[in-house]
Amino acid sequence: MQLEAKNIGFRYHQNPWLFRNFSLTLNSGEILGLKGQSGCGKTTLARILAGYEKTLEGRIELGGAPLPKVGYRAVQLVFQHPEKSVNPRWHMRDILQEGWQPDDELLARFGIQQDWLSRWPNELSGGELQRFCVVRALSPETKFLIADEMTAMLDAITQAQIWQAILELAKERDLGILVVSHEKELVKRVCDRVIELDSVHLERNSFIS
């Protein structure tokens, strides 16, 4: 299966185009890196690919069809700030099981302890919360994972733990992953292929794949 962006373009209101005629293909089982400076549109691109934002030009296709608008989405996005993507008034257990029921084995792989489940989000650290957000997005129905600066806020050890668990799982399930990051080392380390998002570059070059 492929997640494809075909000649997409986006801008906020009447601001200059963030990118235009941008195309990208993400295959199942592939780990693709997306690099770029701050403010060049990485997050916007990630949101468009996951269906959080509508593209103004071109289209996004999942396995040859447009992204579905209802039901559990096969393309899941993990945000940079975990504390914003959990409801502060829910217990961690409910947050974790919102989309599906992860088994204990998977929780152990991501280093989630059982007693964290009965806590509130404000009683966990950023790294601990992000583990929940990742596991929450990794239901068996998820085919593509878009990691938008997923570990940028975390310390090196937590980063390594999370990425190791994800890469293992990606291999097992043939997941396609888009790693959006400004950290060269991380991208070089985990990705099979890297593309650079550079707004000037994008306007000139119509095609990157």
Place this chain on the structure above:
Amino acid sequence: MNQLNHALSLEEKPRKIIRFNRRQSTLITILSGLALLTAIIAASFLMSDEAIKTHFEARNLSPSWQHFFGTDWLGRDMFTRTVKGLSLSIGIGLLASTVSVIVALILGMAAATLGKTVDTLISWLVDVFMGLPHLVALILIAFALGSGAKGVIIGVACTHWPNLTRIIRAEVLQLRTSQFVQVSRHMGKSRIWIAVQHLLPHLLPQFFVGLVLLFPHAILHEASITFLGFGLSPHQPAIGVILSESMNYLSVGMWWLAFFPGLSLLVVVRVFDMVGDNLRLMFDPHSAHE
């Protein structure tokens, strides 16, 4: 060793009895507050109507052991009247403020989630009701429905929702764009499910604060339209009726007619406020574990 243990346990015991943790003391505050409110209501049913009938032999008595709050110019026992009046006022206030809070909750959520047309319509309604002075709208509604408790309740309920609706609409608008709601949409959850599961818990504090703030408003408005003659009949022992009647007798030096009922109203409102505050403390995750 045994002796030591014994001594230690002796020392521990009295502390255990006196000290409560914060959760327990919050719970105790809530329960005792509710107990007081129910006691007032229960007492009003248990007290006979005999004491609030006219007794010309016991007119204008100042507070004594026989009549805690004194008697009025018709010889009616003010303590009984106050308790009965409070319970009526609590009932009307609670009912009217609950209805207006629920109306505000539904309209606020509808305005923020059901699209532009609904939003415009509800915002317009809010503006209309806010532009109209409370009392005028209240008198109109109470008059149209005929005076009595029904008119007062519906009147108060229909005029007090706009402020809270605005607040809830703004809150929902902000929540709707939050990441966890967007994530929930992508987990395939329906709008109604999200409204109930994600949004409602965030609106609970507004709900309780709104209820607590509206409660005295409702009672005072009930009192004022009763005073103006559009509300409850003067024979009913409502606090509003008592207060407005007693105004005529203040200059004669019958201070207890207004003082005790007014003080009781203040206490009830304050107790209600306390219960609301403590409930909020228990529900809010940021303080629930303290």
